[in-house]
Amino acid sequence: MIRTRELTKRYGSILAVDGVSLDVRAGDIYGFLGANGSGKTTTVRMILGLVLATSGEVQLLGQPMPRGGRKALPQVGALVEGPAAYAHLSGRANLALLDAMGAGGVRRTRQGRIDAVLEQVGLAEVGRRPVKAYSLGMRQRLGLGAALLRQPRLLVLDEPTNGLDPQGIREIRELLQHLHANGTTVFLSSHLLAEVEQLCTRVGVLDRGRLVLQEDLADLQAPTGRTVVHTPDYDRAHALLDGRIEQRDGDRLVVRGADPAQLNAMLVSDGIRVTELGPERRTLEQVVLAATDTSSHQVGVTR
Amino acid sequence: MSHDGFAVRAWQRWLAVGLGLAILLSLPSVLGALPAADSDVGATELLEQVRDSGEVPFSGYAESVGGLQLPVTRDFTDLVDLFGERSRMRVWWRGSEDWRMDTLSATGETDLFHRAGATLMWDYEDNRATLSSDPDIRLPRTADLLPTELGRRLLSEATAEEVTRIPPIRVAGRDAPGLRLQPADSRTTVDRVDVWVDPQSGLPLRVQVHGVGSDTAALTSTFLELTVAPPSESDTSFITPTGAEFRFEDVIDVAAAADQFAPAVAPDRLAGLDRRTDESTVGALGAYGRGVTLLAAVPIWDEISRPLRDQLEATPGARIDEQGVYVSVGPLGLLLTPGSREQRSWLIAGTVTSQTLADAATDVARIPVADG
Amino acid sequence: MIAVELSKMLRRPRTWVTILLLNALPTLVAVLLAVTDLGPRPGSGPAFLSAVLADGTLFPLAALAIILPLFLPIAVAVFAGDSVAGEAQSGTLRYLLVRPVGRTRLLVAKLVSVIAFVLLAVVIVAATAYVVGSLLLGDQPLAASVSGTTLTPEQVAVRTVLAIGYITLSMLGVASIALLLSTLTDSPLAAALGALAFLIASSLLLTLDAAEVLQPYLPTRYWLSFVDLFRDPIFWRDIVRGIGLQAVYVVVLLGAAWANFTTKDVTS
Numbered sequence: 001m002i003r004t005r006e007l008t009k010r011y012g013s014i015l016a017v018d019g020v021s022l023d024v025r026a027g028d029i030y031g032f033l034g035a036n037g038s039g040k041t042t043t044v045r046m047i048l049g050l051v052l053a054t055s056g057e058v059q060l061l062g063q064p065m066p067r068g069g070r071k072a073l074p075q076v077g078a079l080v081e082g083p084a085a086y087a088h089l090s091g092r093a094n095l096a097l098l099d100a101m102g103a104g105g106v107r108r109t110r111q112g113r114i115d116a117v118l119e120q121v122g123l124a125e126v127g128r129r130p131v132k133a134y135s136l137g138m139r140q141r142l143g144l145g146a147a148l149l150r151q152p153r154l155l156v157l158d159e160p161t162n163g164l165d166p167q168g169i170r171e172i173r174e175l176l177q178h179l180h181a182n183g184t185t186v187f188l189s190s191h192l193l194a195e196v197e198q199l200c201t202r203v204g205v206l207d208r209g210r211l212v213l214q215e216d217l218a219d220l221q222a223p224t225g226r227t228v229v230h231t232p233d234y235d236r237a238h239a240l241l242d243g244r245i246e247q248r249d250g251d252r253l254v255v256r257g258a259d260p261a262q263l264n265a266m267l268v269s270d271g272i273r274v275t276e277l278g279p280e281r282r283t284l285e286q287v288v289l290a291a292t293d294t295s296s297h298q299v300g301v302t303r
Numbered sequence: 304m305s306h307d308g309f310a311v312r313a314w315q316r317w318l319a320v321g322l323g324l325a326i327l328l329s330l331p332s333v334l335g336a337l338p339a340a341d342s343d344v345g346a347t348e349l350l351e352q353v354r355d356s357g358e359v360p361f362s363g364y365a366e367s368v369g370g371l372q373l374p375v376t377r378d379f380t381d382l383v384d385l386f387g388e389r390s391r392m393r394v395w396w397r398g399s400e401d402w403r404m405d406t407l408s409a410t411g412e413t414d415l416f417h418r419a420g421a422t423l424m425w426d427y428e429d430n431r432a433t434l435s436s437d438p439d440i441r442l443p444r445t446a447d448l449l450p451t452e453l454g455r456r457l458l459s460e461a462t463a464e465e466v467t468r469i470p471p472i473r474v475a476g477r478d479a480p481g482l483r484l485q486p487a488d489s490r491t492t493v494d495r496v497d498v499w500v501d502p503q504s505g506l507p508l509r510v511q512v513h514g515v516g517s518d519t520a521a522l523t524s525t526f527l528e529l530t531v532a533p534p535s536e537s538d539t540s541f542i543t544p545t546g547a548e549f550r551f552e553d554v555i556d557v558a559a560a561a562d563q564f565a566p567a568v569a570p571d572r573l574a575g576l577d578r579r580t581d582e583s584t585v586g587a588l589g590a591y592g593r594g595v596t597l598l599a600a601v602p603i604w605d606e607i608s609r610p611l612r613d614q615l616e617a618t619p620g621a622r623i624d625e626q627g628v629y630v631s632v633g634p635l636g637l638l639l640t641p642g643s644r645e646q647r648s649w650l651i652a653g654t655v656t657s658q659t660l661a662d663a664a665t666d667v668a669r670i671p672v673a674d675g
Numbered sequence: 676m677i678a679v680e681l682s683k684m685l686r687r688p689r690t691w692v693t694i695l696l697l698n699a700l701p702t703l704v705a706v707l708l709a710v711t712d713l714g715p716r717p718g719s720g721p722a723f724l725s726a727v728l729a730d731g732t733l734f735p736l737a738a739l740a741i742i743l744p745l746f747l748p749i750a751v752a753v754f755a756g757d758s759v760a761g762e763a764q765s766g767t768l769r770y771l772l773v774r775p776v777g778r779t780r781l782l783v784a785k786l787v788s789v790i791a792f793v794l795l796a797v798v799i800v801a802a803t804a805y806v807v808g809s810l811l812l813g814d815q816p817l818a819a820s821v822s823g824t825t826l827t828p829e830q831v832a833v834r835t836v837l838a839i840g841y842i843t844l845s846m847l848g849v850a851s852i853a854l855l856l857s858t859l860t861d862s863p864l865a866a867a868l869g870a871l872a873f874l875i876a877s878s879l880l881l882t883l884d885a886a887e888v889l890q891p892y893l894p895t896r897y898w899l900s901f902v903d904l905f906r907d908p909i910f911w912r913d914i915v916r917g918i919g920l921q922a923v924y925v926v927v928l929l930g931a932a933w934a935n936f937t938t939k940d941v942t943s
Contacts, residue, residue, distance in 0.1 A: 048773045051940040073775035080773070084766025088688060100679045102774035146770065316934035324927050331891075364912060393910065405822060405906070409899045410722035410740075412821050412906065425823040428725060432823070528912060538908070544819040546729060 001026050001154050001185045002047055007056035009042050016042045018209040019056070024187050024202075029180050031196030031217070032189035033288060034206035040189045041081050043206065044158050047187075048078055061154060074103060077152035079160055083143025087132035091123055091142050094131060098146050105150065113149055121145040122171060136163035144172065148179075155179065155186045161195060173199055197284040205291050213291040220287045223279040225258040229267070230276035237272050254280060339471040340478040342502045346466045349482050352505030353458050356451065359504045360533035362395045363475065367448040367524035371633045374618035375611065379557065382442055386522065386635075390445050395534035403539040406445045415446055416541040423541055431548040432541070438559040440588045450524045454498045454507025458484060460594040469497060474508035475529040477501050484595070490576075490659045491515075491596035492634040504531045514634030521633035557607065562588040567602040567647055567670060574598065574655075574662035591653075591663075598653035598660075600667055608648040612639055622657075626664040629657055636660050640667060676780060680788040693750050694796045698803045700746060701738035705804070709811035722902050727812050734808025735801040735835060736905070739842055742800060743898060747793070748874050751846045754792055755853030756866030758785040759936070763861040763943035778937045782854065782929065789850045794843045801839055820907040834909075838901040841914060845901075847921040848894030849874055851928035858936040861943045891916075894924055 002024035009017040017039040024030045034040045045051040047058055049066030058065040063072035085094040095114045099105035118127045121141040131139065140163050147155060155176075161169045176186055176199060190196055196203055196217075203220065205213040230251045231237050237253065238245060247254040257263055260279050267274050344352075369386035373379065384390070391407040405414045411427035424433045446452060458466075461484045469481035479499035486493055492515050499509040508529065512522040543549045569589025571578045576591035576598055588601040603611075615621055615628045615637065622629040627640040627648075635652065638660040642648035649667045651660055684690055704724075708714065714728045715721075721740035726733050759782070762768035771781065820826050826834070853870035860866055877893040880886040890896055897917025903910040 045769075045940075045942070048769075049775075050769055050772055051942060052938065069773075069775045070777070073773055076773070078770075078773045080769050082766065084770055086683070086765070086767065089686065093686075097679055097683060098770060098774065101676055101771055102776040313934070313938035316938060317931075320927070320930040320934045323930055327923055327927065328892075364910075393906075407903075407906075407910070410720075410902060414822060427821045427823065430726070430729075541823060542825075544823055544825055546815055547819070547823070 001028070001061060002030075002156075002187060003059040004043075004047065005057050007043065007046060007058060008054050009039075009046060009051065010054040015209055017046070017053075020206070020209075020211045022047075022204055022211065023214065024185065026185050027180075027183070028202045029176065029186045029200045030188065031200030031203040032187060032206065033193065033196055033203055034189070034191065036191055038206045039209040040191075040206055041158060044080060044156060044189055048073070048076070048080065048156060050080070070103075074150065075153045076156060077147030077150065077154070078156040078158075079143045079147050080156075080158045082159070082162065083139045083146075085131045085139065085142060085146075088130055090128045090130050091118065091134070091138075091145075092127040094142065095146055095149060099149050113151075117145040117148050120148060120175060122168075137165060137168050140164055141168070141172075144175075153183075153185060155184055155188075157186065158189045159191070160188065161190075161192070169195070193285050193288065203284070205288050207292040213287070217284070220284065221281050223258060223281055225256070226280040227255045227257055227260045227263050228276075228278055228280045229253045229255055229263065229274060231267070231272055231274050233272045236270070237267065240267070240270050240272065251275070335473070337473065339473040341471045342478070342480045344468075344480055344502055346468045346482060347463045349468070349480060349500055349502075349505075350458060350461060350463070350466050352502070353455060353482070353498065353500055353507055356505035356507070357399045357455060359506055359531065360397050361451075361504070361506060361529060361531045362534045362538070363393075363526050363529035365392045365394065365450055365524060365526045366390065367392070367445075367450075367453075367522065368520075369448075369522050370519060371521055371635060373632055373635075374614055374621075374630055374637075379442070381444065381556075385443060385445060385448065386632075390448055392445055392449060394449055395538040396451070397533055397536070397539055401539055403541075404446045404449065413445075414541070415444070416539060417446075418539070425541060425543075429548070430546070431550070432543045433550055433552050435552045438562070440558055440562045440590070442556045442558045448522075448524050450507045450510050450526055453522075453524050454500075454510045457496045457510065457512070457595055458482070458498060458507075462487070465594070472499055472509070474499055474501075475526040477508060477529070479508045486595050488592075488594070488596040490574075490592075490655050491594075492631075492636065492656055493595040493654050494634075496595060501529070501531070506531065512634065517633060521635075558588060558601070561601045561603060569600055569602075570666065570670060573600055573651075573666050574659045576659075576663075592655070595654055598651065598655050598663060600649055600651045600663060602647040602649050602667075605642060605648070608639060608642055608650070611650070612648070615639055626661055629660060631657065638664055640664050676776065677784045677787050680784040681791055684788045684792055690792060690795075693754070694799050697742055697746055697750060697796050697800055701734075701741050701800060701804050702807050704737075704741060705734060705807045705811050722899065723905075727808060729813040729815050731808035731810075731812030731814060732805065732816065732831075734812055735804040736838065738800055738804035738808075739797065739838065739901070740899075743842060743845075743901075744878070744895075747796070747842070747846065748849045749871060750796065751789065751793055751849045752853045752870035752874065753863075753867045755785075755789045755850040756857050756868075756870055757863040758789060758854055759857040760861055760863040760866045761857075763941070764863060766943060768943060769941055772941060779933055782858070782932055782936060785857075786850060786854055786925070786929065789854070790843060790847065793846045793850070794839075797839050797842055801835065821902065821905045822907040824907040826905075826907070834904045837904050841901045841904065841917065842898075844918055844921050845898050848924035848928075851925045851932070852894070855928045855932040855935070858932045858939065892920070894920065896920065 002022055004020055004022045007017055007020045020043055032040060042051060046053050047060060047065065049069040052066065060072040061075055092114055096110060099110050118124045121144050123138060123141050123145060126138065144160060161172055164172060180186055188200065200217055202216050204211055226246065232251060241255055244256045245253050246256055255263060260277055264274060264277050367390045369388060371386040373383045373386055375383060393405040393407065396402040400419050403414060403416045405412045414425040416423040421434060421436050465484055465487055467483050469483045471478050471480045480502055481497055481499045484496040494513045494515040497511040498507045501508050509525040511520045514521045567587055569587055573589065573591045579590045588599065591598040612628060615630050616623060618630050627638050629638045634654050636655060636657055638651045640649045651663045708728060714725050721737060723733050723737040723740055727737050762771065849870055852873050853866055856866035856869040877895045880889055881893055881895060897913050897920060900913035900917050903913055
């Protein structure tokens with residue numbers, strides 16, 4: 001759906017995006033992670049043809065950007081760097097205006113689509129109020145609604161949960177999962193690890209303009225081949241598992257061995273109390289920190 | 304690929320815009336530089352054509368630009384505009400006794416309708432029509448600056464020896480062969496008069512007057528549009544609109560007034576120049592000289608001469624001596640003689656050297672006092 | 676898309692406030708003239724104003740002459756300056772562009788909507804002035820052209836419509852300048868002020884003899900030529916030139932706006 005090759009953007013002497021090769025496949029919920037200022041937004045703008053790359057290329061839905069925008073963009077819904085609307089008009093009027101702009105907004109179905117979209121993003125009640133009376137969260141929902149207006153195959157969302165309360169964030173997450181289940185590919189850029197971890201099937205990590213990681217989330221979170229055991233009986237466990245304990249942190253032991261069931265049976269049969277036990281998985285945070293540390297060649301930072 | 308393509312397209316776009324701008328900007332000057340076709344007509348032949356063109360009917364639009372800042376008082380404000388500003392004129396000419404000329408301004412116009420010795424002036428902004436019969440002598444008015452009028456007048460007394468051919472230029476879309484008048488008289492301050500003429504009709508299309516020792520023209524008058532065909536009679540007719548003021552005036556300007564009512568009679572000869580015979584020889588205002596060597600002298604009342612003297616004396620470059628105050632503006636010289644109880648002030652002006660003006664001042668000083 | 680831009684323009688409160696303000700000055704002038712009965716000295720003041728004390732139906736022309744030199748171009752500069760920069764500032768520009776809306780088409784639609792605004796404003800000012808003039812000012816029909824000939828009411832109406840069209844076209848130059856600046860900056864205010872600076876410079880240079888070589892190129896050069904429509908016969912020369920000059924401004928500045936905008940990074 002999105003494929004970039006060695007995408008680079010230079011502003012004067014500043015290299016904002018440096019040789020980024022993204023690969024977003026159909027059916028992904030792709031989490032595009034990176035700190036503020038890492039070049040996420042610039043990359044998103046290049047994908048959408050708003051910013052022209054210094055070098056490299058972008059394919060959006062198989063079309064080269066920005067030239068193929070006329071073909072590709074009508075099937076893409078986007079929310080870039082916060083929502084925007086004409087404040088003196090109502091939410092409905094904003095959606096109607098936007099839909100009437102450019103090709104693809106069929107007039108006959110417009111009202112129906114607007115109704116559906118306002119319902120989807122939870123603005124059905126306030127659609128007729130002028131946007132200047134909206135809260136930040138409502139504007140965010142309206143922006144999302146605008147992106148959904150033409151039932152896009154691909155959603156490109158830049159920080160979509162900005163300004164939303166936890167309830168709103170959950171609603172949006174459920175909405176995206178629902179859309180995804182119906183076949184929409186989602187490209188979500190965010191600086192919130194938790195958001196990406198909960199929602200995405202695939203992540204790319206951008207650090208200071210460079211793509212340092214791009215993997216399926218399931219692969220990143222695959223068991224490491226070690227087991228985590230919490231036990232108050234450290235000494236006895238240590239005696240039993242001598243040599244297999246790789247790490248100890250209070251009650252928490254990291255034990256070599258990829259079979260938690262076997263380890264549990266072994267401990268229990270020896271009468272060692274186990275409060276918690278399971279295969280070790282890396283958190284996304286660990287993965288990201290590891291990847292960004294490598295990229296910056298920093299040494300000695302561990303957690 | 305796309306990035307290179309776009310970078311290229313960016314500069315290509317700017318190049319296209321730049322080229323378009325360059326073409327648009329240069330278009331007028333390129334068109335203006337197109338060579339004009341010359342004609343093999345000789346100088347004297349062309350001169351004859353001009354002199355015979357008075358009854359050729361035409362209509363058109365002309366502009367005159369004067370570079371002379373006359374230091375005169377409000378009795379002469381029309382003259383200041385005439386010789387110091389740009390005048391925009393529309394003209395319909397059915398013949399020398401049936402024509403109309405509009406002087407355009409941004410918010411209105413002043414129109415002259417001339418028919419058989421009488422002239423009607425319509426002033427839109429005053430909402431007034433003024434009828435007057437043409438006096439023997441009057442101040443110049445915009446109609447006199449039309450290239451046709453100006454060209455004919457300046458060339459009227461040129462001799463065959465004084466005129467030469469100069470290269471043609473394009474005026475009002477016509478190839479116009481040029482004629483140059485270089486006056487033989489050493490007393491004149493006019494260096495040359497260039498006139499470009501429509502070879503078919505003999506109408507002067509462009510006139511340029513250069514003073515001695517100046518590169519820029521003192522006066523230029525050019526047709527920008529010209530149709531050589533008789534205008535319809537309705538174009539030169541005027542019916543005073545309802546609600547407008549109509550009046551009849553005997554005396555149209557200070558020159559005519561001075562000529563009729565001034566307290567002295569101008570002499571027959573001044574500074575060695577003969578009084579012109581084409582105008583009245585009995586009035587107070589005397590016009591002297593031939594061709595472009597012209598001199599006019601008029602006695603004036605104190606009420607007019609006093610502010611004029613103050614104005615002239617305040618003009619930078621004014622020369623003040625026992626003969627009066629002298630000012631020169633381009634080729635035009637002005638001298639105001641001192642007035643006294645026994646002696647009226649004379650205003651002497653003309654396209655002559657300061658020495659000639661001084662001679663004239665000496666001459667008028669001998670004129671007997673006629674106390675009005 | 677042009678229809679959408681027009682509807683956006685018509686639905687903005689700013690449009691109507693501006694038109695209201697444009698009407699305020701001529702109406703005030705009419706009231707003052709009616710109350711004091713003091714017309715401007717002939718030859719001074721805006722065109723036709725000295726005539727309206729006698730014939731109030733000429734007031735639409737006087738009203739246009741009143742707003743033409745400053746009020747109308749300011750409104751145009753503000754509107755055109757806002758057209759792209761305003762969308763950029765509010766962030767809606769990026770959403771239009773990913774809709775997608777072609778950048779060139781957006782520019783053209785913006786210019787059309789600015790011109791539609793000018794036409795709307797000029798027509799409303801003329802209509803209001805006709806009503807105000809008929810009610811408050813003189814009622815002895817002059818119906819005379821500038822050249823002193825009598826015009827029928829139909830002729831006056833046709834020429835007034837031509838004048839409205841000409842004045843609208845005269846604003847194209849300012850609109851294009853503001854539109855170009857509007858693509859160069861994300862600040863509508865900067866674009867409007869830039870266009871106004873150009874306008875003031877143009878008006879100033881027109882009064883300067885030394886700038887004569889530049890004068891045929893100045894956008895304000897032929898603005899007052901709408902008066903030529905009321906000469907008899909109509910003096911077309913400057914009107915044709917005025918329209919041509921505005922067309923050149925549109926082509927060059929829209930070209931520059933296009934060259935800049937279509938290859939510009941939209942980072943707002």
